[in-house]
Amino acid sequence: PTNHLDIDSRESLIHALNEFPGAVILISHDRHLLEATADRLWLVKDGAVNPYDGDLEDYKTLVTGVSGDRRGKREADKASKADRRRDAAARRAAFEPLAKEIRATEALMDRIRKRIDGIEDELANPAIYEKDPSTATRLAKERSQLAQTLAGHEEKWLTMSAEYEEGTAE
Structure with a gap:
C-alpha cells in the first residue's frame, strides 16, 4: 500500500x-x-x-x-x-546487455572478495607460518594478485555503471 x-x-x-x-x-x-x-x-x-x-x-x-x-x-x-x-x-x-555485464561483474567481484576474505582468514592463523611457510607465501601472493584483479574489475564496473546511468537517464 x-x-x-x-x-x-x-x-x-x-x-x-x-x-x-x-x-x-x-x-x-x-x-x-x-x-x-x-x-x-x-x-x-x-x-x-x-x-x-x-x-x-x-x-x-x-x-x-x-x-x-x-x-x-x-x-x-x-x-x-x-x-x-x-x-x-x-x-x-x-542498455540491457550492459546491465547484464554490470551484474556479472558485480558477481565476479563478490566471488573475488570472498576468496580474499578466505585467504586473509587463513593468513590470520599464526600456525600456518610455522607449519607451512611455503603455503603462507603462496597465499600472500594469491591475495595480492586477487586484490589487483579486483581493482581492475572495480574500475571496469565504475565505467560501465556511469555509462548505464548516463544512457538510461531521461
Missing part, C-alpha cells in the same frame, strides 16, 4: 522500479506511482487482458463515462506521454 509511504520512500520506490531492468506487474491505487513508472498499461476486463493504448485519464473516462474540460489537452499530452514511456522502455532495452 504505497499510500502509507512517506514522500522520500515513495520516490525511492519509483526510482527502484524505473531502474529495474526486468518486467514488473504493478497494481496500485497510487496514480502518481503508476504515471511515474508504467511503460505500458493493460486493461483487465470481461475475463481478458489486453494492452491499453490510453493513459490513466483515458481509463478514468472509460470507466466513469465522464470527460472533463481538459479532454483536448489530454489528447495532445497522451501522445507525448506514450512517446516518453516508449522512449524510456527503449533506452532500458538498449
Whole structure:
C-alpha cells in the first residue's frame, strides 16, 4: 500500500522500479506511482487482458463515462506521454546487455572478495607460518594478485555503471 509511504520512500520506490531492468506487474491505487513508472498499461476486463493504448485519464473516462474540460489537452499530452514511456522502455532495452555485464561483474567481484576474505582468514592463523611457510607465501601472493584483479574489475564496473546511468537517464 504505497499510500502509507512517506514522500522520500515513495520516490525511492519509483526510482527502484524505473531502474529495474526486468518486467514488473504493478497494481496500485497510487496514480502518481503508476504515471511515474508504467511503460505500458493493460486493461483487465470481461475475463481478458489486453494492452491499453490510453493513459490513466483515458481509463478514468472509460470507466466513469465522464470527460472533463481538459479532454483536448489530454489528447495532445497522451501522445507525448506514450512517446516518453516508449522512449524510456527503449533506452532500458538498449542498455540491457550492459546491465547484464554490470551484474556479472558485480558477481565476479563478490566471488573475488570472498576468496580474499578466505585467504586473509587463513593468513590470520599464526600456525600456518610455522607449519607451512611455503603455503603462507603462496597465499600472500594469491591475495595480492586477487586484490589487483579486483581493482581492475572495480574500475571496469565504475565505467560501465556511469555509462548505464548516463544512457538510461531521461
